[in-house]
Amino acid sequence: MRRHRWWMAGLAALALLKGTFFVVDETQMAIVTQFGRPLYTLNVKGDEAGLHAKWPFQGRRLLDRRLLIYNPLPTEFLTLDKKNLIVDNFVVWRIADPVRFLQAVGDIPGGEARLHDLVRSEVFAALGQTPLEALVSVDVQKLHLDDLMAKVTEQCRDRALREYGIEIVDVRIKRLNLPEQNKQSVFARMRAERERMAKQYRAEGEEQALKIRAEADKERTRLMAEAYRRAQEIRGQGDAEAARIYAQAYQRDPSLYRLLRTLETYQKSLNEGTTVILSGDSDFLRLLIQGQKALEAKR
Template identity: 40%
Template sequence: MRAQYLIPVAVVLGGLALSSFYVVDEREKALVLQFGEVTTVRTDPGLGFKVPLIQTVAKYDDRILSINTQPLEVTPLDDRRLVVDAFARWRIADTVRFREAVGTGGEAFAKSRLDGILNNAIREVMGSVPSTAVLSDDRTALMNQIRDQAKREAASLGVDVIDVRLTRTDLPTQNLAATYARMRAEREREAADERARGGEAAQRVRAAADRTVIELTSAARRQAEIIRGEAEAEANGIYAEAYGRDQSFFAFTRALQFYSDSLKPGSTSLVTNPSSLYFDYGHFVQSLGESGAPVVAAQ
């Protein structure tokens, strides 16, 4: 009879012996609890011992953890609403305090508490600055303020907030259309100003160019008239010298000039007798030499 009880007893004792040992991973921290009270804190990895059935072990992640906040509407100083997303890096700094704060809820309960802490910190910090500071490229100072405030509030949970980053800062959907319209109007006004300034500058350049053209043209015409007058004077001098040397040549050129002036195509009608002196060059020259012009009947 005793032999048949030895095996179950041995199994129970073996189970108790095995349950009295626990292993702490290098990525974990462990608390040994006796009736809910912390008796031992294990931060080093390795094998540990606990009293079976009386003591239990609670393990927590010792790595840096992350949490992402839900989109949150905030109102900066200029009453321009913004939608903000953020994420934080945190870790369990004080295991005993963490256990006391979250109880058996563990890391899931701690994340819900941290989410509220981060939201409050974001609202308070963002509400103390204008929207231009939030929408600027350099938001490091704001993120540091949010981190420091969240760190102070999370210390009661035994949690250390390492970093907070803003991932998105946008306008609410219902405000985007009005904002884009205002931005478009501002850009169109700037474009109109630029076009007006450009048109004014172009008008000045055009006026200067026109004035320069007129001045150059006037100077060129004046120079051309001077050259033409000098040339005509020189030509008249040459003609006068030539006419003075030979009277018959002068009469001949005057006769040719008379014929050319009196017989212009399409504009001259001449009625005369065939025996008129008009067709007798000798008498024409003689009469031209005497009176300066032949006697003809022209119409």
């Protein structure tokens, strides 16, 4: 019986110690309560981690003091120009006022539920005042998504801290997508736009090709005309030089010149298949008939 009493006393002492002492981790904050009413907080700023004590009849509630990330399900919104978008966003938050947080929402899932409603309403209002090209565009100057989300974050932060004891660090969009029923029409417009641009580029290319060909033909004609003119000049100079040489040769020995010219003419005009009908006193045949006498008679 005495040993049983010692066991009972030991268990009671252990229960008393367990209800009195508790450990607060560096990643946690604690709220000490008495009959459900908060008395004081511990390690809110991260400088009170360790072993703490309280009265056994008092309770304690541990909360996470780290940054938390809430990922709501993608939601469909409407832009200013009546375009439907599926927005997938996330919220970075932490518990700033543990007492207000405990009284207003109670726990982490409750806080995420409040954040869902708050952030969704602000994002809906912001996107409803923004055209699609300010959210999705190839022109960087037209994009205002970062400014828009910074404004949403600021508007959500004040209300969340005041009503729920939650500090919203950032609200960002992970992905913007189109509803399934709109994708095909958008893809068709994109294909039509790309085909229009391709036709435009082809037309511009053909126009440039025609210009290049015209310039090339013009340059070819000019070069050929210049070459023909130069050839005619050279040919004329050659003919003049030949005539000068012929004249000099004729002046030195007219009979020899006539002989050579006559023989050259015979070579060009007479062959085995040539038939020539001329009178007997023709100058063309005199050399063949009379020989050297014809040349001497010419003198």
